[in-house]
Amino acid sequence: MTPAPAEQFALRLHKVSKAFGGVQALNQVDFEVRAGEVHCLAGENGCGKSTLIKVVTGVHQPEQAGLIELFGEAVDRITPVQARQRGVSVIWQDLALFPHMSVAENIAFDDLVGLRPQSVRYREMVERSGEVLSRLGVTMDLAAPLNDLPIAQRQVVAIARALMNDARLIFMDEPTASLTQSETDRLLDIVRKLSAAGVAIVFVSHRLAEVLDIAERVTVVRDGNLVGVYPTEGMTQARLGELMTGHLIEHEVVARDLPDADVVFEAKGLSRQGEFADVSFDIRAGEVLGLTGLIGAGRTELAHVMMGLRPADTGEMRLEGASYRPGSIRDAIKRGLAYVSEDRLSLGLLQKQSIADNTVISILQKLTTATGLISDRDKAATVNHWIRELGVKIGSPEDAISTLSGGNQQKVVLAKWLATEPRLLILDSPTVGVDVGARAGIFRIVRTLAEEGLAILLISDEVTEVMYHSDRILHMADGRIRQTYDPRDITVPQLEERIYA
Amino acid sequence: MRDLLRPYKIELRLAVVLALICIALAVAAPQFATLPNLTSLLNNSAVNLIWAVGLLVVLIAGGIDISFAVASSVVQYIAAKLLISVGGGNWLLGFLFCGSLGILLGLLNAWLIHGFRIISIVVTIATFNAFFGLLMFFSGGRNIYDLPDWWTARIFIFEYENAQGIWSELTLSVAVMIGCVIATWALIQRSNIGRQLYAFGDNPEGARRAGVNIAVMQGVAFGWMGLMAGIAGLCQVNIVKEVVPNALYGRELEVLAAVVLGGARLGGGKGTILGCILGVMFVAITQNGLNLLGVSPFAFQMIIGAAILIAISTSNIDLSLRPRRKEARS
Ligand SMILES: Nc1ncnc2c1ncn2[C@@H]1O[C@H](COP(=O)(O)OP(=O)(O)OP(=O)(O)O)[C@@H](O)[C@H]1O
Numbered sequence A: 001m002t003p004a005p006a007e008q009f010a011l012r013l014h015k016v017s018k019a020f021g022g023v024q025a026l027n028q029v030d031f032e033v034r035a036g037e038v039h040c041l042a043g044e045n046g047c048g049k050s051t052l053i054k055v056v057t058g059v060h061q062p063e064q065a066g067l068i069e070l071f072g073e074a075v076d077r078i079t080p081v082q083a084r085q086r087g088v089s090v091i092w093q094d095l096a097l098f099p100h101m102s103v104a105e106n107i108a109f110d111d112l113v114g115l116r117p118q119s120v121r122y123r124e125m126v127e128r129s130g131e132v133l134s135r136l137g138v139t140m141d142l143a144a145p146l147n148d149l150p151i152a153q154r155q156v157v158a159i160a161r162a163l164m165n166d167a168r169l170i171f172m173d174e175p176t177a178s179l180t181q182s183e184t185d186r187l188l189d190i191v192r193k194l195s196a197a198g199v200a201i202v203f204v205s206h207r208l209a210e211v212l213d214i215a216e217r218v219t220v221v222r223d224g225n226l227v228g229v230y231p232t233e234g235m236t237q238a239r240l241g242e243l244m245t246g247h248l249i250e251h252e253v254v255a256r257d258l259p260d261a262d263v264v265f266e267a268k269g270l271s272r273q274g275e276f277a278d279v280s281f282d283i284r285a286g287e288v289l290g291l292t293g294l295i296g297a298g299r300t301e302l303a304h305v306m307m308g309l310r311p312a313d314t315g316e317m318r319l320e321g322a323s324y325r326p327g328s329i330r331d332a333i334k335r336g337l338a339y340v341s342e343d344r345l346s347l348g349l350l351q352k353q354s355i356a357d358n359t360v361i362s363i364l365q366k367l368t369t370a371t372g373l374i375s376d377r378d379k380a381a382t383v384n385h386w387i388r389e390l391g392v393k394i395g396s397p398e399d400a401i402s403t404l405s406g407g408n409q410q411k412v413v414l415a416k417w418l419a420t421e422p423r424l425l426i427l428d429s430p431t432v433g434v435d436v437g438a439r440a441g442i443f444r445i446v447r448t449l450a451e452e453g454l455a456i457l458l459i460s461d462e463v464t465e466v467m468y469h470s471d472r473i474l475h476m477a478d479g480r481i482r483q484t485y486d487p488r489d490i491t492v493p494q495l496e497e498r499i500y501a
Numbered sequence B: 001m002r003d004l005l006r007p008y009k010i011e012l013r014l015a016v017v018l019a020l021i022c023i024a025l026a027v028a029a030p031q032f033a034t035l036p037n038l039t040s041l042l043n044n045s046a047v048n049l050i051w052a053v054g055l056l057v058v059l060i061a062g063g064i065d066i067s068f069a070v071a072s073s074v075v076q077y078i079a080a081k082l083l084i085s086v087g088g089g090n091w092l093l094g095f096l097f098c099g100s101l102g103i104l105l106g107l108l109n110a111w112l113i114h115g116f117r118i119i120s121i122v123v124t125i126a127t128f129n130a131f132f133g134l135l136m137f138f139s140g141g142r143n144i145y146d147l148p149d150w151w152t153a154r155i156f157i158f159e160y161e162n163a164q165g166i167w168s169e170l171t172l173s174v175a176v177m178i179g180c181v182i183a184t185w186a187l188i189q190r191s192n193i194g195r196q197l198y199a200f201g202d203n204p205e206g207a208r209r210a211g212v213n214i215a216v217m218q219g220v221a222f223g224w225m226g227l228m229a230g231i232a233g234l235c236q237v238n239i240v241k242e243v244v245p246n247a248l249y250g251r252e253l254e255v256l257a258a259v260v261l262g263g264a265r266l267g268g269g270k271g272t273i274l275g276c277i278l279g280v281m282f283v284a285i286t287q288n289g290l291n292l293l294g295v296s297p298f299a300f301q302m303i304i305g306a307a308i309l310i311a312i313s314t315s316n317i318d319l320s321l322r323p324r325r326k327e328a329r330s
């Protein structure tokens, strides 16, 4: 392939580096995106993908010596406003929206940034944000405050915001992590249209199928170092996973029968108005029970009832033979349940607290010594144990959670709950935003925990995930359990067909 | 209509409560709903409301200020000395001196907060003590009586004498208050600077990534607070006709209470002018009503305390662990 002339590149990075204290987040990275290209940036959690985006958009200043070119022009010490003026916009991994502002204000906010005084025209704001949303094929209440929306809709708002300014280069940092299948399809459709119109898109996602589907080329980064640039044509998920992690990740069905194990949890005819109806199932000690179905099938609502976050209308639950009716999440935890929620940003973590404090927050009582104080040694031991077990990539346990990459935050949520040593663990979409290598790591731990006798309910909308990691699969649709499958008797395509039918 | 009112949920509730209190007082205390009482209520609230709108801006930007009332005293004292030294001055010079001195004190807070990354409550408690200590040291606690005539002259923007020969009047301070309220409304609601203040208070990291200049936002928020403190100081002298160094000490908590009652969120990103006005009126009317009913002034403090607890515990439910429903779509 002959090298394209400079102006055909939307973005060129040459030997760009960035360190945070001891962590070298980017190490002499080269990166190129052609105009109109859909280019995927792939790598494990904490490899520096979000940092690269922040360096290009002026949120972080890179170290000297590197070179950044936007649309053929070298840029030095760019600010976020200048980046936007040059036609760069970003869908941030953590959305970076404003929870108390309305949907319209969030979408149109960037126009107001700057110190030159200008008056705010709300009507225009509402019109323009409405237009962008209709381009996305979504109708939404423009006056609703953002924090009244479920996370999937907030993601849509962030997408709309990035499309507002007719950008020529759009970074999308895990835009599909919390979208439903149909929303994802629509977004990918828009990405294709934008690309056809000459807009360059840098797409970050841990859903490798999606990556291979949408991108023309993929740049792989490992530990802040460039691994290489590859065309997606002829690339397989397994190969991409191998490039990202450095070793091959294999999947196989691991289901087994547990005829003698005790039933840990049992639900009989559980219903809740408008959410799910007549749900009955049981989980045995040592069993991983997969629960899948489309988003909106009532899975998360069911988990919330099990955790005492809301009551069931009718039906009964039993825990280790005894009647179980949690009045609050505290009851549920006391009885030995743990819940890794899908919405880690608002429910899972205290962003400003340290990694260590977040890990031990739910087991403070256990770490308290006879003097009533927390034992630093036990705390450090617990924290180090889980960081090692889960392979969390951190600088120091005392750093704030907010300095971790998105996927590593998810691992800390898991660590926090595993530290409570529960008897029934509910994992609700535990791998959203987690890279392939770490997914394998998480499921290795899940398997070990199951073998030690823990009962696990694994909720996921990725069919491969329940297929390769559970002993039994429940398929839920429209609030009802449709069918139970044995992973050994069915294939991934068959199961997908039944779910998406 | 529902759409228009939705962002004002807290304000609406407060307005209803306030209306009920007014009706109750009008029945229980015949003097309450008279023109002389209502105008004096307004005159007495002017300084508080000027402070309150300044504090509102700081709260929206995610900060808090404890030092503003004492800053007003400092401004009064220095302005009095300066004005006397330039031969008396006039209203224009008064606004200029007091305004710029106030802004300077506000910017000092902003600089300490931003430059040294110290949280605002710590900084303003420190400057509160420093301002007050320095003021008492240099003034020796002595009042200033011989102020320029223009400053202590009574100026009315409204006068009315009823059949019994009782006057109802609105003072200049009320006009200044109205000006401050409108200016603050324009700043936070109508200008892009104000919207960036909201954004900064709501999600500082998100605002930074969008390119909002954080240092300038701190400066605008605390500078505006300082400007309002300076103007409030100027007006307060016009009302009491002397400069008393420790006269305003302790007023800050009452104003903070009023602004929080009006729905401004400690932690930033939320608060309206309307709520701010209602909060200040709530505090003023409660105090006035209890006075008229002959209830002990300590009861007032208890009621304000209780009102804050009720208002905050019922309005910030979104901070608690409420599971969100997922959209049922597929
Ligand atoms: N502000 C910061 N302070 C300190 N360390 C940071 C900061 N931001 C990022 N890091 C570190 O830099 C590394 C790269 O982080 P980055 O967020 O770019 O990862 P990522 O590739 O986006 O991962 P993920 O897929 O999990 O989102 C991580 O080790 C992270 O802990």
Ligand SMILES: [Mg+2]
Binding pocket: A049, A050, A051, A093, A173, A405, A406, A407
């Ligand atoms: Mg990231």
